[in-house]
Amino acid sequence: MIETVNLSLNDVFQLSVDALLASGANRKNAEAVAAVVRNADRDGCTSHGIFRVPGYCAALQAGAVNGCAEPRVIDQAPGIVRIEANNGLAPLAVEIGRPMLIKKAEEQGIAALAIGDSAHFAALWPDTEPLAVAGFVAMSFVNSRAFVAPAGGKKRRVFGTNPMSFAVPRNGRAPMVFDQAASAAARGEIMLAARDGHKALPGWGLDPNGEETDDPSAILKGVQLPFGGYKGGAIALMVEILAALLTGGETSLEAERSYTGHGGPSAAGHLIIAMDPKSFGQHSFLKRIEELFEEMLADPEVRLPGDRRLALRAKTEEKGVEIPRTLFQQVREIIEG
Ligand code: NDP
Secondary structure: OOOEEEEOHHHHHHHHHHHHHHOOOOHHHHHHHHHHHHHHHHOOOHHHOHHHHHHHHHHHHOOOOOOOOOOEEEEEEOOEEEEEOOOOEHHHHHHHHHHHHHHHHHHHOEEEEEEEEEEEOOOOHHHHHHHHHOOOEEEEEEOOOOOEOOOOOOOOOOEOOOOEEEEEEEOOEEEEEEEEOOEOOOHHHHHHHHHHOOOOOOOOEEOOOOOEOOOHHHHHHOEEOEOOOHHHHHHHHHHHHHHHHOOOOOOHHHHHHHOOOOOOOEEEEEEEEEEOHHHHOOOOHHHHHHHHHHHHHOOOOOOOOOHHHHHHHHHHHHHOEEEEHHHHHHHHHHHHO
């Protein structure tokens, strides 16, 4: 049994800000990252909550990312916003680029935000959910360091775990959002399994000899596998192209080569797309979305993606979150220097 500490969401935010400031970030960058960390713990996404703060801090301390980055917004084309993120952490770049993305999506019906030179370590639903709250159908794609073998491969890592998120607005309710890695398991999940002494599930990955294993530590040294065989492999490939090649970001292999072993976020490309249903001439879009969801939920075995997260959100806002005492101490030590 792991000993835990109960923290309010505000505690999570404040500890994260303090640790990031102590590691060399300025307040703007620290608060943007800490908001994403707090929201991850709030929604039960433990693998992207305060668990990630020591990694963020290690990258800052190693000088691998710029904690005082000033992302520059570039009006690239009528439907395209580009951010020069100055090798900063992605949350501030997204926060700064979002208003222009929304403006362009309102004007053009569809717009994209391309971020090519930031470091990423977060979940993606914080990118798409606010866009759906603003009325847009939204998608987000990010690549990462190479951990995943292409479908059929056993030893050679080529893709990141390459997540994508999709969000759709709903009438008077929180948006429906899904957010998933193209790998069978997110790397953070495998790290948590290794830390907590749990077994890896079948299909998560192979050991360094290319053999199947349920040992999460062996998978971390070997290769992760895409979800669903060649179909997930194709999604990993698509995300790689959209996130890295279309934005000018480092590919997952390039990010792996430029990574210096600090344990924190690595270079990644990042593409966010917003679409306005009204501009597509769809004035009953929200009504039809509800009809579609009703059909899905007519089967009691079915739930909507994101519902687990929203249910946890209501609970943690009231009761706070439990984090391992060792992690709490680690973050305190960073703050105290
Ligand atoms: P999961 O497999 O846990 O969940 C994927 C999605 O499926 C979620 O939206 C989830 O909704 C939904 N879902 C799960 N079970 C069901 C069900 N029974 N019915 C309907 N929907 C369901 O996510 P991953 O492990 O693939 O990814 C975890 C996180 O890691 C993501 O936030 C991702 O962005 C992040 N990540 C970040 C990376 C980076 O480089 N920055 C790299 C890879 C991943 P719900 O949440 O409600 O369960």
